[in-house]
Amino acid sequence: MAMDGNNPYELSVNEDDAQIVKLHFEEKGYRGLDKALMKRRDQWVDVPIHVAIFGSSGAGKSSFINVIRGLKESDKNGAELNVGQTTIEPIPYSHPNKHYLKFWDLPQLGSRAFSKDLYLKNANINKYDYFLIFTKSTYSEDDFWFAHQLQALNKKCYFVCTHMDIVVDSALKEDLNADQREVKIRVLTAIRDRLHKTIKDQKLKVDYVYLITTADVRKYDFPKLALRLIVDLTGRKWEAMALTLKVFAEDVIKQKRRALQKRVWIIALMSGLEHASHYYGLQFDVDIEPVLEEAQEYRRQFCLDEASIYRLARSIDTSVESIKKASSFKTNYAQLEDRGLVQQYKTLSVYDVSDGITKSFSPILGNLVSGSSPFGATYFVLNRLLDTMETDALRMIEYVKYRGAEL
CATH class of the missing domain: 3.40.50.300 (P-loop containing nucleotide triphosphate hydrolases)
Incomplete structure (x- = not known):
């Protein structure tokens, strides 16, 4: 079924990818679905x-x-x-x-x-x-x-x-x-x-x-x-x-966010497949590995790894601690590890958004998101990480401009 644009979540899904993944699921079920999803995620390479x-x-x-x-x-x-x-x-x-x-x-x-x-x-x-x-x-x-x-x-x-x-x-x-x-x-x-x-x-x-x-x-x-x-x-x-492209500029960062946004649903589906594990305090099993990999990719794409921030700080003659403080840096590196990510899933009970996200994707992905899959939870967690890291990157860019490092 073609997407008609009435569902805001459609903006974050590539229609061709969705159709290919749905067809795979209809014909083969979960067999090989993880590889099919990884292929869609990495096709740009x-x-x-x-x-x-x-x-x-x-x-x-x-x-x-x-x-x-x-x-x-x-x-x-x-x-x-x-x-x-x-x-x-x-x-x-x-x-x-x-x-x-x-x-x-x-x-x-x-x-x-x-x-x-x-x-x-x-x-x-x-x-x-x-x-x-x-x-x-x-x-x-x-x-x-x-x-x-x-x-x-x-x-x-x-x-x-x-x-x-x-x-x-x-x-x-x-x-x-x-x-x-x-x-x-x-x-x-x-x-x-x-x-x-x-x-x-x-x-x-x-x-x-x-x-x-x-x-x-x-x-x-x-x-x-x-x-x-x-x-x-x-x-x-x-x-x-x-x-x-690794150019630390506002509009480039925003383009990266758009591109990364269009693959969140893929990782969300991957998080509910056969390698999902139980974590104390969660009402569903989740495969945390693909979520961890994606979170680290966000860090690299937004140039928020320590080496990139160090080079940026040196270029404007300041310290890493100073540039983070001046930019109100919010990215918590502990959240990009197993225990930190699981803790983010646990906070979902406060927001009560997981079921709503899953239901919104049902017209797009059909039975792929039915049942007790952690799809909605992963989708929310990754979007929150995207928001935080994009904001940190944009604030650091603004701080560099403030310091007069570019015209």
């Missing part, structure tokens, strides 16, 4: 995404490819930062946490193999989901030629201008007595206006021009670019990009 990076040598392509994958220059799988060499064929760089997400360094125009007449064919242009055209300062004739070809083929294309930290620092040194924030705004506005005018003069319809630095992915337009890379994809590709 195997979804191919191809991002094309175009631009002249020295435009910052390699640095971007490294930082968007969370790699350092010294990592063995990093893109080589050698401005004296140029790419002679498309080179793929896989994301370390999702090998099917590839960033392709495209060759420059000019060589025999990649003249304008042959470029689109030899670069296999139809492979890519979208294109980023990089420059360090001013776009060239080749950049605009390529953009026109992409526009004619109805391909998604974004202009990216790099090294903004160097440009801004230079402007600040020229006027040491000026208000730093005003100088930054003035410089960035002038660059953006100039690039927009140039693109408009070329009669290109590209609406997005991003000013970035790869030295800090929180600064300038990098968070907006990361968001665009997510929201311009659909379905599994959107989910895959949202859960793969």
Whole structure:
């Protein structure tokens, strides 16, 4: 039965997944249901995404490819930062946490193999989901030629201008007595206006021009670019990009929450299968293992692990304790362990929400949620954890902004 949107819980369920899981249950019962659910939960990992990076040598392509994958220059799988060499064929760089997400360094125009007449064919242009055209300062004739070809083929294309930290620092040194924030705004506005005018003069319809630095992915337009890379994809590709990119920015965190929300029902079903155990004080048996794994995944996705918070604290010259206190940090790591999670289930008697959630899902999942399954309880517990961790992440981002670590 198709979902009609009248039930608010439908927003958190992928209809295709629900139909596949229901069909499995109708045909095979509980046999292999746990594996079927895990496959739906993890399907995003195997979804191919191809991002094309175009631009002249020295435009910052390699640095971007490294930082968007969370790699350092010294990592063995990093893109080589050698401005004296140029790419002679498309080179793929896989994301370390999702090998099917590839960033392709495209060759420059000019060589025999990649003249304008042959470029689109030899670069296999139809492979890519979208294109980023990089420059360090001013776009060239080749950049605009390529953009026109992409526009004619109805391909998604974004202009990216790099090294903004160097440009801004230079402007600040020229006027040491000026208000730093005003100088930054003035410089960035002038660059953006100039690039927009140039693109408009070329009669290109590209609406997005991003000013970035790869030295800090929180600064300038990098968070907006990361968001665009997510929201311009659909379905599994959107989910895959949202859960793969590790850019600590408000809108990216919200996209992660949306993607994680759509798999809560899967974990809730898994928590009531054959490996469920009895815990003192609970009126139902529950398999706590998949719930624990999911809770830890939330922690990683929202960058709330100790290593991530430590790096964030160092970047703004403060301590982990200070950033947690200033952000009113609520995530309790003890709740992400067996005993702590069970205690959260026990508090449900106060809220009396488990039965209501289960009944609301009955039109969507049918007999899968009937009986004494802990479905509603797990759904509530995981959503409460999502709420807490998303809020902690967003508050830390606001605190970083307050400290002036990004513009």
